[in-house]
Amino acid sequence: MEAVIRVRGLSKRFGDFTAVDQVDMSIPPHGVYGFLGPNGSGKTTAIRMMCGLLAPTAGEIEVLGMRIPEQTELIRRQVGYMTQKFSMYADLTILQNMEFMARIMGVRRAEQRGRIRELLQRFRLEPFSRRLAGALSGGQKRRLALAAAVIHQPRLLLLDEPTSEVDPNTRREFWDELFLMCESGTTVLVTTHLMDEAERCHHLAIINEGRKVADGSPEALKGQLGAGVFAIDGPQITAIRNHLEGVSQVLATTRIGLSLRVMLMPGVVDGLDWLREHLAGFTAGIEPAGATIEDVFVMATRENGAKGAGGAGR
Amino acid sequence: MSSLLQALIRIGAVCRKEVLHLIHDRLTFGMVVMIPLFQLVLFGYTINTDVRQVPAGLVDQPANSFSRQLALDLEATQVLHFIARCATPQELEGRIRDGELSAGLVIPPDAEERYQLGDRPTAQLVVDGSDTMVAGALRQLANFRFAPGRTLSNRDTPQAISVRLLYNPERRAALFTVPGLLGVILTMTMIMFTSIAIVRERERGNMELLIATPIRNLELMIGKIIPYIGIGLLQVSVILFLGVLLFAIPVAGKLLEIYTVCLIFILANLTLGLMISTLARNQLAAMQMFIFVFLPSMLLSGFMFPFVAMPRVARQLAEVLPLTHFLRIIRGIILRGEPLTGMGADIGYLLGFATLFLAISAFRFSKRLE
Ligand SMILES: Nc1ncnc2c1ncn2[C@@H]1O[C@H](COP(=O)(O)OP(=O)(O)O)[C@@H](O)[C@H]1O
Ligand SMILES: [Mg+2]
Numbered sequence: 001m002e003a004v005i006r007v008r009g010l011s012k013r014f015g016d017f018t019a020v021d022q023v024d025m026s027i028p029p030h031g032v033y034g035f036l037g038p039n040g041s042g043k044t045t046a047i048r049m050m051c052g053l054l055a056p057t058a059g060e061i062e063v064l065g066m067r068i069p070e071q072t073e074l075i076r077r078q079v080g081y082m083t084q085k086f087s088m089y090a091d092l093t094i095l096q097n098m099e100f101m102a103r104i105m106g107v108r109r110a111e112q113r114g115r116i117r118e119l120l121q122r123f124r125l126e127p128f129s130r131r132l133a134g135a136l137s138g139g140q141k142r143r144l145a146l147a148a149a150v151i152h153q154p155r156l157l158l159l160d161e162p163t164s165e166v167d168p169n170t171r172r173e174f175w176d177e178l179f180l181m182c183e184s185g186t187t188v189l190v191t192t193h194l195m196d197e198a199e200r201c202h203h204l205a206i207i208n209e210g211r212k213v214a215d216g217s218p219e220a221l222k223g224q225l226g227a228g229v230f231a232i233d234g235p236q237i238t239a240i241r242n243h244l245e246g247v248s249q250v251l252a253t254t255r256i257g258l259s260l261r262v263m264l265m266p267g268v269v270d271g272l273d274w275l276r277e278h279l280a281g282f283t284a285g286i287e288p289a290g291a292t293i294e295d296v297f298v299m300a301t302r303e304n305g306a307k308g309a310g311g312a313g314r
Numbered sequence: 315m316s317s318l319l320q321a322l323i324r325i326g327a328v329c330r331k332e333v334l335h336l337i338h339d340r341l342t343f344g345m346v347v348m349i350p351l352f353q354l355v356l357f358g359y360t361i362n363t364d365v366r367q368v369p370a371g372l373v374d375q376p377a378n379s380f381s382r383q384l385a386l387d388l389e390a391t392q393v394l395h396f397i398a399r400c401a402t403p404q405e406l407e408g409r410i411r412d413g414e415l416s417a418g419l420v421i422p423p424d425a426e427e428r429y430q431l432g433d434r435p436t437a438q439l440v441v442d443g444s445d446t447m448v449a450g451a452l453r454q455l456a457n458f459r460f461a462p463g464r465t466l467s468n469r470d471t472p473q474a475i476s477v478r479l480l481y482n483p484e485r486r487a488a489l490f491t492v493p494g495l496l497g498v499i500l501t502m503t504m505i506m507f508t509s510i511a512i513v514r515e516r517e518r519g520n521m522e523l524l525i526a527t528p529i530r531n532l533e534l535m536i537g538k539i540i541p542y543i544g545i546g547l548l549q550v551s552v553i554l555f556l557g558v559l560l561f562a563i564p565v566a567g568k569l570l571e572i573y574t575v576c577l578i579f580i581l582a583n584l585t586l587g588l589m590i591s592t593l594a595r596n597q598l599a600a601m602q603m604f605i606f607v608f609l610p611s612m613l614l615s616g617f618m619f620p621f622v623a624m625p626r627v628a629r630q631l632a633e634v635l636p637l638t639h640f641l642r643i644i645r646g647i648i649l650r651g652e653p654l655t656g657m658g659a660d661i662g663y664l665l666g667f668a669t670l671f672l673a674i675s676a677f678r679f680s681k682r683l684e
Contacts, residue, residue: 052682053682076528087523089518091338148523
């Protein structure tokens with residue numbers, strides 16, 4: 001099937017700073033497509049260009065088969081956009097905000113009430129429908145913003161960090177909603193800087209410093225990881241970490257609870273043996289570990305300053 | 315659904331949202347009533363200032379050396395300046411009524427005889443009393459002593475000039491001030507409200523949501539000003555009510571004309587404010603621009619100082635301001651009972667102004683974040 005969003009050579013410069021750099025992308029329909037990248041990597045800028053809110057410095061964008069900027073207004077009727085920063089009217093109630101969005105998005109008059117009620121129920125907002133949007137909790141605000149973004153039953157939903165600043169329960173519910181929407185035929189593009197969220201996506205593009213550094217399904221990305229990942233435990237992991245620091249075969253080390261995750265450079269053959277040999281003087285249990293998206297991220301971004309996943313951690 | 319209907323629905327949605335903002339923001343809402351109240355009470359009396367070179371007409375019926383001398387000597391006081399000659403006193407009064415002249419000197423055929431006998435005033439100065447400041451200055455000319463060919467002490471010369479006030483004979487300043495305040499208050503509140511209308515969306519972070527919707531620029535602009543038209547007309551009612559109650563301003567029979575003109579003036583100010591709002595980056599900048607427009611409106615439009623007595627450059631500058639045109643119209647209606655048909659140029663200017671600025675705003679507003 002046709003790609004829902006197709007982007008070629010997309011770049012955005014602010015002055016001499018390049019926020020988005022030569023991105024090519026093709027987003028398939030009916031799935032959750034994730035944009036994973038640390039803060040400041042250009043996710044919001046890219047999504048804004050796809051909504052026609054920012055003009056690209058270079059490149060082409062096609063959304064639902066229509067071109068931006070020529071057909072922006074047509075596209076907007078079929079796209080729902082949830083901004084990273086809460087942008088509903090704080091001095092209007094939930095209901096008033098929803099009514100405003102319904103009218104402005106062209107929901108048929110006869111259907112407005114039913115549609116709003118259905119959404120408020122679905123997002124558990126009905127009890128507060130007369131509360132001012134500004135007085136809502138972080139999670140309620142997010143749910144309101146999502147409800148408003150889907151009021152016109154968009155074919156494509158663009159969500160910019162929809163789950164930052166919400167508790168894990170709300171986040172799980174949120175994702176359940178996203179999968180429901182996918183099942184009913186909506187394509188969802190979601191940005192995140194959270195690794196565990198990225199694992200849930202059907203398809204993933206990893207963005208770093210404005211550049212797309214990897215894409216594919218999470219499984220494929222993990223499978224392609226050309227590096228060994230190992231878990232080390234024992235009483236000496238701090239000393240081990242110091243010992244591994246600066247060793248050329250080691251790509252990254254991460255403390256996780258009582259254990260240490262070590263990722264070796266691609267090309268180190270028989271990693272387990274190499275590690276055992278190298279750590280012979282320490283008391284340590286060394287096991288091969290399954291790759292995670294975080295490992296993929298660290299791997300993909302190692303060229304541009306291999307400082308580990310510091311900016312994109314949990 | 316037709317696209318026009320959809321557009322109307324979107325405009326309606328913006329309107330309703332603006333009204334909700336207003337209702338929520340009780341402070342702003344209170345200002346709608348409090349500003350007129352305060353200003354009316356504060357400006358109940360105006361400051362008197364020097365008036366010079368008032369444009370006047372001359373009816374010189376004897377047309378002899380005596381009458382010419384009288385006109386020249388009177389002009390030498392610099393209080394008035396004859397810019398037109400009229401054949402009859404009726405023509406003179408007509409031109410005063412139309413606002414073209416502020417005063418006129420009528421020298422009757424028997425002027426010289428009157429002067430010699432000294433029983434009746436030699437000539438009559440007809441003055442538009444609606445501008446109390448101008449009228450006040452011209453009334454001083456009643457003390458003018460005329461001594462052709464002689465340089466005598468003033469004591470034994472008779473009174474040469476009698477002054478007759480055409481409108482507002484009781485010289486009530488409020489009659490002049492209240493219509494002026496109507497204009498000033500509308501300028502102030504209307505521009506102020508709309509100058510933050512767009513900036514506020516930007517500052518509160520709502521802009522990104524709003525411009526990602528299918529609303530068009532013109533729809534947004536129209537939707538934003540409609541609620542304020544209502545607010546403006548409400549203010550007009552408050553001011554007129556207070557004006558009648560406190561100062562007995564005569565409005566009876568002219569209400570339709572007054573509201574029509576006010577509506578046009580409100581539109582001009584709202585669109586000007588809207589344009590400011592598309593220019594300003596934040597609310598502070600919007601306020602500064604508002605003051606940049608408001609101060610000259612106060613000072614140059616003829617509200618504070620008589621228009622006719624201002625230097626030429628100031629008058630030309632003032633012609634740009636909507637308030638100048640509005641004051642001319644509204645004083646004409648309320649004080650002199652001038653018909654609207656005679657004020658087509660001023661009304662046309664206000665309508666053109668509103669259209670132009672609405673277009674500029676819609677054009678300037680960009681549905682982009684940059
Ligand atoms: N309007 C702008 N002007 C200048 N720099 C900007 C602007 N918007 C974003 N940037 C910069 O572009 C980079 C990418 O920002 P953004 O797209 O918001 O990243 P992300 O959403 O991934 O956190 C950041 O360094 C940010 O400071
Ligand atoms: Mg962002």
